[in-house]
Amino acid sequence: MHSAEPRHRDRRRARHEATKQEILDAAWAMVRAGGLNALSLRALAHDLDMEPQSLYTYFPSKHAVYDHLFAAGNRELLDRFQRVETSDDPRHVLGQIAHLFVSFAADEPARYELLFMRTVPDFEPSPESYALAVDVVSQARSALAALGLDDDADFDMWTALVAGLASQQLANDPHGDRYIRLIDDAVTMFADHVFGTRVPRS
Amino acid sequence: MHSAEPRHRDRRRARHEATKQEILDAAWAMVRAGGLNALSLRALAHDLDMEPQSLYTYFPSKHAVYDHLFAAGNRELLDRFQRVETSDDPRHVLGQIAHLFVSFAADEPARYELLFMRTVPDFEPSPESYALAVDVVSQARSALAALGLDDDADFDMWTALVAGLASQQLANDPHGDRYIRLIDDAVTMFADHVFGTRVPRS
DNA sequence: CCGGTTTTCCTGATAGTGTTCGGAAAACCG
C-alpha cells in the first residue's frame, strides 16, 4: 500500500503545515497577551516578518485562524476529559469534571471565551470544528450518564452550574480563586439534589 | 430658590437631550436587530439622516453610546429588582429573583451581553455607569441577606448558578425555554443546600 | 428686526481594519 501522491508534494505540504503552525503559535501568543480581539492580521504578519497578504496563502480569512484556535482548544479540552479517573463515588467524578472545566477556563481565559462565549464578532466555527465541540458535550453527557444521570434536565443543570462558576471566575476574579474554591461545595449541592441525600448545615 | 442658569439654556439642553435620546433609540433598535457589534456609527447616522461626524456633537465616542446603553440596562434591571414581592418563603423570593434575571437576559440578549459579558471589544463602563452596576449587585446581595444568606460564598454560589442558567439559555436555546424551565428546580437545589432541608427524589 | 453668541452640522482628511487582484519572485523537481 503506497501513496498515490509523489513525495515532493509531501515535503511541500510539510513546509506549508510548518509555517501554518508558526502562524497559529504567534496567534496564540497575541491572543494570550491582549485578549481574543487583539488578534490583528497586520500585527501577526509583522511578528512573522511578512506582509499581511501573505497570511492568505495559509488561511483564507481571519476567521479561519480563529477556527483553528477553536478546534485546538476543543481538542485540548477533550484530552483533559480523557484523563478523568473513574471512581465508585459519583461526587469524586463530578468534582474532577468541574475542576477540569473551570481550570481550563482560568488557565487561558481567551481560549475559554473563544470556545464558550461569543466574544469574537460574527465568528462561527466550521462544521469540522463544531463537530469537536459537539464531541466535548457528548463526552460530558456520557460521563454523567455513567453516574446514573441520564436525564437531560440534570445535564443542563450541571452545565449551567459549571459554566456559571467558570464565567463568573473569569469576569470577577480572573487571577484569584473566588469561584474556584466554591467548586466542591457546588458539587455537593448538585449531587445532594440529584441523588437525594440529607444536607444539614453546620 | 431659582435656577442660576437662564431659561434658553434649558430649552437648548432639552432639544439636545431629545436628539440624544433619538440616537440611543436608534442604537437600541440596531443592536436588537443585529447584535451588539452590529452598532455602526455610519449606519446609525444614516438611519437618522445625518452624517456620522454629527453624532460626535452628542457623544464623544462610540463607546460613550455603549456606555449610555449600559447605564440604561442597569437602571431597567434595578427597576425590576424593586418589583420583587417580599415573602415569608425564601424560596419564593429566590424564585422571583432568578426568573427576573433570566427573563431580563432572554428578553434582550444584546442588553444582557452588554451588561454581563465582554462582547464589545475594549468597552469599559464609565465610573457613573459602573456605579449602577454595583448597585445592582448590592441590591441582589441585600435581597439574599434579608433571607438570612449573608455569607459571601452563598452569594457567589447564587450568582454563579443564576448567571450560568442565563448564559446557557442565550447560548444554546435563545428562542426557547430549555434552561428557563430549570429555574424552579435550581432554586430548590440552592435553597435545600443553603437552608439544609431533606431532599428525597421521586 | 438686527447683531452677536452658541450650537449644530458637514466637508475633508487620517489612521486603522480585513480582504482581493495580479504579477513577480522563489522554490521545487524531473
Next chain:
DNA sequence: CGGTTTTCCGAACACTATCAGGAAAACCGG
C-alpha cells in the same frame, strides 16, 4: 536547465472610528 507549483508582495478597495475647521443654523438680548 526548464517548466510547474507555491509563495510572496505592491497596489487598491471597502469598511471602521475619529479629528479639525469652517459653514450654517438656531438662539436670544437689545
